[in-house]
Amino acid sequence: MAADGPVELRMHAQGGTGVYRRGVMRVVSVLVLLVTWEVAARLAGSRLFPPASSVFRAMVQLSRSGQLPLNLAITLKRVALAFLVSMVLGSALGLAMGLWRWLDLLLDSWLTMLLNLPALVIIVLIYVWFGLSDTSAIIAVALNKLPTTAVTLREGARTIDHDLLDMAKSFHMRRWPVLRHVILPQLYPYMFAAARAGLALIWKIVLVVELLGRSNGVGFELQVYFQLFDVTDILAYTLAFILVVQAIEWCVLQPLERRLGSWRTSH
Amino acid sequence: MVRAAAAGAPTRIMANIALNVKIRQKCRGSRPVLGALGFQLADGEIVALVGPSGCGKTTLLKIIGGLDTDFDGLISWRGDQRPRIGTVFQEPRLLPWRTVRQNLALVLPPDARAGADDLLHRLNLWIFRDAYPAQLSLGMARRVAIARAFAIEPEIVLLDEPFVSLDPEMAARCRDLLLDAWRRRPTAALLVTHDMTEAASLADRILLLSAGPMRILTDVTVPTSIRRNGVAAAAGFAQQLAAMAGSPGATSALPDRQ
Numbered sequence: 001m002a003a004d005g006p007v008e009l010r011m012h013a014q015g016g017t018g019v020y021r022r023g024v025m026r027v028v029s030v031l032v033l034l035v036t037w038e039v040a041a042r043l044a045g046s047r048l049f050p051p052a053s054s055v056f057r058a059m060v061q062l063s064r065s066g067q068l069p070l071n072l073a074i075t076l077k078r079v080a081l082a083f084l085v086s087m088v089l090g091s092a093l094g095l096a097m098g099l100w101r102w103l104d105l106l107l108d109s110w111l112t113m114l115l116n117l118p119a120l121v122i123i124v125l126i127y128v129w130f131g132l133s134d135t136s137a138i139i140a141v142a143l144n145k146l147p148t149t150a151v152t153l154r155e156g157a158r159t160i161d162h163d164l165l166d167m168a169k170s171f172h173m174r175r176w177p178v179l180r181h182v183i184l185p186q187l188y189p190y191m192f193a194a195a196r197a198g199l200a201l202i203w204k205i206v207l208v209v210e211l212l213g214r215s216n217g218v219g220f221e222l223q224v225y226f227q228l229f230d231v232t233d234i235l236a237y238t239l240a241f242i243l244v245v246q247a248i249e250w251c252v253l254q255p256l257e258r259r260l261g262s263w264r265t266s267h
Numbered sequence: 268m269v270r271a272a273a274a275g276a277p278t279r280i281m282a283n284i285a286l287n288v289k290i291r292q293k294c295r296g297s298r299p300v301l302g303a304l305g306f307q308l309a310d311g312e313i314v315a316l317v318g319p320s321g322c323g324k325t326t327l328l329k330i331i332g333g334l335d336t337d338f339d340g341l342i343s344w345r346g347d348q349r350p351r352i353g354t355v356f357q358e359p360r361l362l363p364w365r366t367v368r369q370n371l372a373l374v375l376p377p378d379a380r381a382g383a384d385d386l387l388h389r390l391n392l393w394i395f396r397d398a399y400p401a402q403l404s405l406g407m408a409r410r411v412a413i414a415r416a417f418a419i420e421p422e423i424v425l426l427d428e429p430f431v432s433l434d435p436e437m438a439a440r441c442r443d444l445l446l447d448a449w450r451r452r453p454t455a456a457l458l459v460t461h462d463m464t465e466a467a468s469l470a471d472r473i474l475l476l477s478a479g480p481m482r483i484l485t486d487v488t489v490p491t492s493i494r495r496n497g498v499a500a501a502a503g504f505a506q507q508l509a510a511m512a513g514s515p516g517a518t519s520a521l522p523d524r525q
Binding site: 163164166167168169170171172173177181182185263264 | 329332333334351352353354356358360362363364365373374399401415419
């Protein structure tokens with residue numbers, strides 16, 4: 001075992017340079033995209049295809065006026081709530097369906113139906129039935145995401161190691177510690193997969209929901225600029241949006257995943 | 268038909284008996300796995316169950332451990348409460364996302380915290396206390412599983428082939444360490460194995476089992492002269508037993524039989 005020390009160190013060193021090189025490549029790839037965009041837009045010279053520099057300027061202006069941060073915050077709140085509701089309910093449902101066969105048989109066709117229901121239909125029906133409110137908006141988004149989360153977690157629940165459950169039972173572990181320390185760690189990869197795919201989907205659907213039935217938020221603003229054919233401001237909002245999503249990916253999701261998966265990389 | 272039951276069961280249990288097993292039958296589907304069999308386990312006694320692989324030993328341990336309640340028979344113990352049972356499974360069954368110490372801490376009752384560290388020292392695991400299971404060799408992981416079973420300060424320990432697929436040297440070391448852990452607090456223990464020498468070198472009594480459905484062929488007491496006195500001392504006795512297990516009719520030829 002003592003001989004493992006140096007080997008481990010070397011592996012860390014290699015991992016270090018790999019991360020560094022990946023970071024550089026990422027920056028280069030973004031720069032190439034921006035330069036290509038700038039040059040192409042200048043060559044085109046159309047009001048409908050503004051260069052990157054104008055879009056950045058518009059973004060700064062919209063930020064200074066407070067309009068962009070406010071609408072972004074409103075949209076983010078809706079995203080967060082819909083994400084939370086769909087993850088908690090979807091995970092619970094998927095876990096239960098994976099563990100109990102009868103529940104799976106009972107709800108499977110419902111889930112399939114919900115999966116295949118177009119997002120727009122869900123949104124319109126929820127608005128019609130529950131009114132044009134923030135609650136309706138969040139329910140509509142959560143309902144769109146819930147079935148895919150449930151399906152992913154059901155897959156995860158089916159892979160749960162029953163030997164470990166037997167172990168927990170034989171050592172008289174209580175229900176909550178079993179769920180927290182034996183079951184959930186086996187589901188983390190599935191929950192992360194669901195969270196990643198979920199965020200990507202929810203961003204998109206929240207904008208549609210705002211466009212159809214809210215009077216603020218990024219979706220609503222985009223609709224206004226669409227009516228004015230104001231591509232520069234549309235792209236400014238889009239860019240701000242992308243930056244926020246990336247920030248969440250880098251500052252929240254990835255560190256969390258590393259922390260929860262640290263036991264996996266430590267050997 | 269009687270199923271697993273706690274105290275108040277019709278069987279009276281003597282003061283020094285930790286566990287009383289009475290199985291009438293256990294079927295898997297329509298196939299009987301366990302036939303009628305019964306035995307008792309006294310305090311501080313190690314009893315080895317030896318039989319061909321697949322004869323139902325693991326199933327019996329699951330029944331005793333309360334993991335399988337679908338059987339015809341009665342498992343009883345002294346006192347009102349189900350005793351604390353520490354199990355060493357055939358695979359170590361450690362949680363891969365928790366370190367050695369965290370694995371132990373998770374199952375410890377509040378009154379047994381201090382003993383766990385002492386056991387890690389005794390089983391030569393202290394320097395690996397913060398390692399994850401994937402960083403351990405199979406022999407070390409097995410020892411952690413043994414430490415875990417003893418750390419809960421059990422009244423009964425169930426060991427299901429705890430040394431299988433270790434090389435002979437490591438198996439011998441693990442056996443010594445197991446005895447160390449056991450001597451610290453001699454607990455009634457049931458050891459399932461298919462290795463006669465292992466059984467003879469660890470146990471006070473050996474139950475020889477037959478397959479399909481499983482029954483007890485004979486109940487042999489290991490002579491005190493060779494008891495827990497190393498593999499070399501046990502080898503000759505084990506050979507005699509093995510010969511006997513091959514010919515069930517010849518049980519009367521057995522040495523020191525009770």
